[in-house]
Structures are given as structure tokens and as C-alpha cells.
Amino acid sequence: MIYLQLFFEFAKISLVCVGGGYASMPLIQAVVVDSYHWLTLPEFIDVFTISQMTPGPIGVNAATFAGMKTAGIGGAVCATMGFVTPSLFLCIALAKIIFKYGELGAIQGILNGLRPAVIALIAAACISFVLLAVWDAEEIPKDAAAFNPAGAIILIGALAAVRMKVGVIKVLIAAGAAGLILGQVF
Numbered sequence: 001m002i003y004l005q006l007f008f009e010f011a012k013i014s015l016v017c018v019g020g021g022y023a024s025m026p027l028i029q030a031v032v033v034d035s036y037h038w039l040t041l042p043e044f045i046d047v048f049t050i051s052q053m054t055p056g057p058i059g060v061n062a063a064t065f066a067g068m069k070t071a072g073i074g075g076a077v078c079a080t081m082g083f084v085t086p087s088l089f090l091c092i093a094l095a096k097i098i099f100k101y102g103e104l105g106a107i108q109g110i111l112n113g114l115r116p117a118v119i120a121l122i123a124a125a126c127i128s129f130v131l132l133a134v135w136d137a138e139e140i141p142k143d144a145a146a147f148n149p150a151g152a153i154i155l156i157g158a159l160a161a162v163r164m165k166v167g168v169i170k171v172l173i174a175a176g177a178a179g180l181i182l183g184q185v186f
Contacts, residue, residue, distance in 0.1 A: 039069055
């Protein structure tokens with residue numbers, strides 16, 4: 001039963017996931033954290049982090065890791081297949097339409113309208129992740145008792161490094177090392 005749930009939930013996400021893997025993160029979070037409670041929010045953020053660090057599309061990686069965490073290897077296969085199958089057929093159909101009618105004003109209007117929505121989805125996920133990076137809690141607390149100074153320092157340092165165009169791998173290695181060191185201090 002869990003395998004079918006994983007397949008269909010990730011298939012639904014895939015069908016409405018316009019804008020790629022980052023845009024799918026709030027949708028995946030809503031299913032695996034909020035609706036079914038398959039993962040806690042910190043576990044989901046770990047899945048998101050690992051999904052960024054591993055090769056391949058982030059949405060597919062997140063589906064695979066969430067499925068694995070939820071129901072083992074079978075869950076990983078079902079969640080991944082659920083996420084990929086609708087996208088495969090939708091991508092083929094859209095490619096045919098865009099190659100045939102892409103120059104039409106209506107198609108361009110639709111694409112121009114989707115871009116801001118995709119940015120909003122990515123921004124919503126980013127805001128949640130930023131807040132949880134600086135609080136040690138299952139959800140964002142109402143008070144500052146669970147403030148995580150190490151998380152805040154690493155977040156600011158990583159943002160500065162990205163702004164200075166430091167390579168992603170270097171930022172991830174430095175952040176991991178900083179987490180190890182600062183975790184001992186704070």
C-alpha cells in the first residue's frame with residue numbers, strides 16, 4: 001500500500017511541478033512532511049541537502065531519498081518512478097507543442113506567466129530552509145530559545161562565498177567542516 005501511495009503522490013507532484021526540481025521542493029515537503037508525516041522537517045531538509053550534493057536532477061534525487069527513508073529500496077523505486085513517469089510523457093508532449101507552435105504569442109504568454117510563479121515557489125522553499133537553518137527545532141519556534149548560532153554563521157558565510165563566486169563544491173566542503181567545528185563550540 002505504501003508503495004502505491006509513494007508512486008501516486010510523487011506522480012501528482014510531478015504533474016504540477018513547473019519549473020524544475022527546486023520548484024518541486026515545497027510540493028514534496030507538503031506531501032512527505034505535512035500530509036503523511038513520512039519525514040520530519042529536519043529530515044526533509046537533510047533529504048534536500050543530500051539531493052543537491054548528489055549527481056542528477058534534484059527533484060528525482062529528493063523523491064528517491066524520501067522514498068528510501070519512508071519504505072526502503074522499494075519505496076525509493078516507487079517514488080522515483082512516480083516522479084519521473086508523468087514528467088517523461090508531459091515533456092514529450094510539450095516538446096512537440098513548443099517545436100510546432102512555440103512562436104505563437106499565446107505560448108510565449110503562458111511561458112512568461114509561469115516564470116514568476118516558479119520563482120515564488122522557489123522563494124517559498126528558500127525562506128523555510130533559511131529559517132530552519134538558524135533554529136534547532138522541528139518547526140520554526142515562536143521564541144528565540146532554539147536559535148542556532150552555528151547555523152546562522154554557516155548560512156552567512158555560505159551566502160558570502162556564493163556571492164564571491166566560490167565554487168559550489170568548495171562551499172559545501174567548507175560548510176560541512178564549519179558545521180563539524182562549530183557544532184563542538186555551540
